[in-house]
Amino acid sequence: MKLITNIARILVGLLFIFSGFIKANDAVGFAYKLVEYFEVFGTHFFVPIALPLAMFICIFEIILGFTLLLGARLKLTLWLSLLMIVFFTFLTFYSAYYQKVLSCGCFGDAIPLTPWQSFYKDLILLILIVLLFIGKQHIQPLVGSRFENALLVIVLIASTAFPIYTYNYLPVIDFRPYAIGKNIPEQTKGIPDELKYFYKLKDKKTGEEKEFDKWPDGWDITYVYVDSRTEVTKKGVEPKIKDFSISNLDGTDYTQDIIENPEYNFLLICYDLDKTDADAFGKINDFEALCKQDSVTFIALTSSTKEMIEKFKSEVKTSINFYNTDGTVLKTMIRSNPGLMMLKGGTVINMWHYNSFPSFNDIKEQYLKK
Numbered sequence: 001m002k003l004i005t006n007i008a009r010i011l012v013g014l015l016f017i018f019s020g021f022i023k024a025n026d027a028v029g030f031a032y033k034l035v036e037y038f039e040v041f042g043t044h045f046f047v048p049i050a051l052p053l054a055m056f057i058c059i060f061e062i063i064l065g066f067t068l069l070l071g072a073r074l075k076l077t078l079w080l081s082l083l084m085i086v087f088f089t090f091l092t093f094y095s096a097y098y099q100k101v102l103s104c105g106c107f108g109d110a111i112p113l114t115p116w117q118s119f120y121k122d123l124i125l126l127i128l129i130v131l132l133f134i135g136k137q138h139i140q141p142l143v144g145s146r147f148e149n150a151l152l153v154i155v156l157i158a159s160t161a162f163p164i165y166t167y168n169y170l171p172v173i174d175f176r177p178y179a180i181g182k183n184i185p186e187q188t189k190g191i192p193d194e195l196k197y198f199y200k201l202k203d204k205k206t207g208e209e210k211e212f213d214k215w216p217d218g219w220d221i222t223y224v225y226v227d228s229r230t231e232v233t234k235k236g237v238e239p240k241i242k243d244f245s246i247s248n249l250d251g252t253d254y255t256q257d258i259i260e261n262p263e264y265n266f267l268l269i270c271y272d273l274d275k276t277d278a279d280a281f282g283k284i285n286d287f288e289a290l291c292k293q294d295s296v297t298f299i300a301l302t303s304s305t306k307e308m309i310e311k312f313k314s315e316v317k318t319s320i321n322f323y324n325t326d327g328t329v330l331k332t333m334i335r336s337n338p339g340l341m342m343l344k345g346g347t348v349i350n351m352w353h354y355n356s357f358p359s360f361n362d363i364k365e366q367y368l369k370k
Helices: 002-025 029-042 042-072 073-099 115-134 145-169 255-259 278-293 306-316 326-334 360-366
Strands: 194-203 207-214 225-234 263-270 299-304 320-326 340-343 345-351
Touching: 002 042, 002 115, 002 145, 002 360, 029 042, 029 145, 042 073, 042 145, 073 115, 073 255, 115 255, 263 326, 278 299, 278 306, 278 360, 299 326
Parallel strands: 263 299, 299 320
Antiparallel strands: 194 207, 194 225, 263 340, 340 345
């Protein structure tokens, strides 16, 4: 029992740390996922605190993982672990059974899980934590109390600083299909299912019905068509980017013109102008003006309406051309509002949070040398 208990302790501890780290790496994305849950359960009053709550859950998971590995504060750690996993097991079961949230966000974009996979993962964790309760007498602290306290303080500081940093300067590790180096047109392509077709025909003379996997020669003379069915012989691969389109404010599609631009070009992502940091536009306007001087394309993408765009442009005194794209797509493209993406031939060359926008001279020196 001692061996089983300690194996369970290590597995649960490492999984908590991994799960917390992955979510902390993209706290904004995890906050978006929490908003989905709030909308499903009708708890919209939690939406304003989605981001701090997302950060708290990340920090909580990481600290629980470390206390389990250290064997520290065992009674409190086990009860908190149990309460957390019971809650998430219910949540993932509800989402899976009622098909409410199709991805739990447990491991962010690093390891996408279906609702049922998320539930089974939580169920296994629940079993492991019950084993820890049963064998808790076999869990001993790995270090002395003074060193343990020092380690936990360091973990608390690091696990708190990390999601704050990624919130202000983008994820350190980018698992999204719009990551630097990814080609957007390629990511929109998938592999279709391989299909086999079957046809049910009835013999005109005997009335007997037969199924064929191809049309027999002269079938219309001998048989009458009854029905058909399709069988998937090999599952295809869905595109990693779906529903991606860019249109001007009159609805004309410009997706290919913009995304397949063979020259360096910039996309300013402002998924919702009501939530866009307007203070960033002093630097953005200067950057766009220098782009225009060097004939470098610079446009903005938003999901906001034409009226909102005109009002916003007037407020921030900008002449940037705005185009429309789905808001969910824009939130996925970059975790910053506004955020800047640099593309060439549809490939993401670089991206910046509004807290770290580059100077045009630096861009010109690094990328735009003739």
